[in-house]
Amino acid sequence: xxxxHFLSLLRTLTPATLEDEIRAPRALHMASATHRGRRIEVxxxxxxxxxxxxxxVVVGITPGRQQMAAxxxxxxxxxxxxxxxxxxxxxxxxxxxxxxxxxxxxxxMLDSIxxxxxxxxxTTRALWTDQSNxxxxxxxxxxxxxxxxxxxxxxxxxxxxxxxQDQLVHLRTEMALLRxxxxxxxxxxxAKVLLTVAAEAGVPRGNILDGxxxxxxxxxxxxxxxxxxxxxxxxxxxxxxxxxxxARASLMERVSALN
Numbered sequence: 486x487x488x489x490h491f492l493s494l495l496r497t498l499t500p501a502t503l504e505d506e507i508r509a510p511r512a513l514h515m516a517s518a519t520h521r522g523r524r525i526e527v528x529x530x531x532x533x534x535x536x537x538x539x540x541x542v543v544v545g546i547t548p549g550r551q552q553m554a555a556x557x558x559x560x561x562x563x564x565x566x567x568x569x570x571x572x573x574x575x576x577x578x579x580x581x582x583x584x585x586x587x588x589x590x591x592x593x594m595l596d597s598i599x600x601x602x603x604x605x606x607x608t609t610r611a612l613w614t615d616q617s618n619x620x621x622x623x624x625x626x627x628x629x630x631x632x633x634x635x636x637x638x639x640x641x642x643x644x645x646x647x648x649x650q651d652q653l654v655h656l657r658t659e660m661a662l663l664r665x666x667x668x669x670x671x672x673x674x675x676a677k678v679l680l681t682v683a684a685e686a687g688v689p690r691g692n693i694l695d696g697x698x699x700x701x702x703x704x705x706x707x708x709x710x711x712x713x714x715x716x717x718x719x720x721x722x723x724x725x726x727x728x729x730x731x732a733r734a735s736l737m738e739r740v741s742a743l744n
Contacts, residue, residue: 488529488531488574491513492531492570492573492574494512495531495561495564496565498512500561503558506557507554510529513528513530513557514526514527515527515529515628517648518646518647520641520645523632523633525630525631525632525637525648526631526634527626527628527630527648528553528628528629529628530548530552530553530556530628530629531556531560531573531577531578532548532556532577532578532582532627533578533627534571534574534577534578536617536618536620537621537662538618539618539621539663539666540604540619540667541604541619541620541621541666541668541669542620542621542623542660542666542667542669543582543591543620543669544624544656544679545583545622545625545671545700546672546675546699547624547626547627547630547637548582548629549629549636550631551584551585552583552584554581555580556578559573559581560573560574563577578622579617582613582622583622586702587700587701587702588610588613588700590701590705591700592608594697594711594712597712597713598697598733599737599741600740602744603743603744604616606619623656625653625678626656627655628652630652639672639674643678656678657685660686663688664687664688668683668694669694670693670694670695671700672697679693679695680693680695694739694740696733696736697711697732697736698729706721706723707724707729710724710729710730711729711730711732711733
């Protein structure tokens with residue numbers, strides 16, 4: 486079933502039924518598999534739109550339930566109000582991508598390494614408002630993936646699960662369309678996937694600005710270290726502060742060379 490099936494369905498759902506689908510997708514269920522005793526499920530959410538004019542592409546691992554909910558509610562609002570599918574897809578994508586605390590963290594990190602200057606904007610927060618034409622937001626796995634009902638965070642690896650590998654076709658297509666843009670993967674797991682797919686899609690290695698921690702709130706200490714708001718001496722043993730700061734220095738040097 487393609488996006489048109491799900492979008493036609495979305496138009497018919499009542500608000501209450503939509504909330505039920507967000508909690509436990511049934512009509513919006515796309516595929517599922519079992520991997521080493523754990524249930525992996527893929528649900529539909531309207532993250533299909535591709536901004537082919539984008540100058541920068543921010544890549545997460547997969548939309549979480551919060552982002553899924555935001556995208557579905559926005560598309561549902563527009564479709565039920567008489568809006569067309571292209572408008573609903575474009576609006577839902579910008580509205581929901583990296584929503585919540587993730588967006589605040591992401592803006593802080595992007596601004597701190599000089600991305601706003603490269604794009605000619607005051608702050609990268611504008612990428613979600615009046616300068617959304619400059620950005621494309623996407624994920625290694627376009628559609629939300631859940632592991633035993635919880636947000637998928639990269640384990641088991643994408644390469645070890647055929648169901649997840651199949652989703653990479655969307656990323657490969659997007660990267661080929663946007664091969665001249667800058668790509669910012671969030672976290673090492675996404676960077677690893679992106680570098681592999683970039684080679685297949687003809688994206689130059691220099692266009693991949695890897696080194697940012699993932700912007701999830703669960704990654705707060707790594708983000709604080711990256712931003713310099715938490716000293717190395719104050720970090721917990723699980724955080725490799727030296728590696729994070731080296732990655733930041735490398736990113737700043739590479740971004741500076743783009744100006």
